[in-house]
Amino acid sequence: MVRVSLGLENDDQDVDALIQALTEISRAPRSWPNRVIASTHNGTWMLPHTVTEDQIAAYAADCVDQVYS
Secondary structure: OOOOOOOOOOOHHHHHHHHHHHHHHHHOOOOHHHHHHHHOHHHHHHOOOOHHHHHHHHHHHHHHHHHHO
16 A cells, blocks of 8 residues: 655656656565455454444444434
8 A cells, every 4th residue: 555645845756756666566576475465355354353443433334324314
């Protein structure tokens, strides 16, 4: 996963460097474990269930209720 954030201070050279880096990343072969994790529901099945996950799910459900009720 890559997150890109450009701002007013970025110039053409910064964008060119970003494109070059993304090209290199996309061409790099993924390891076998990474391919397995990526193919199994983004690896989330391997992570322990957390209170934060419950809080996020409850918040999302509340937002849906408020918008669609």
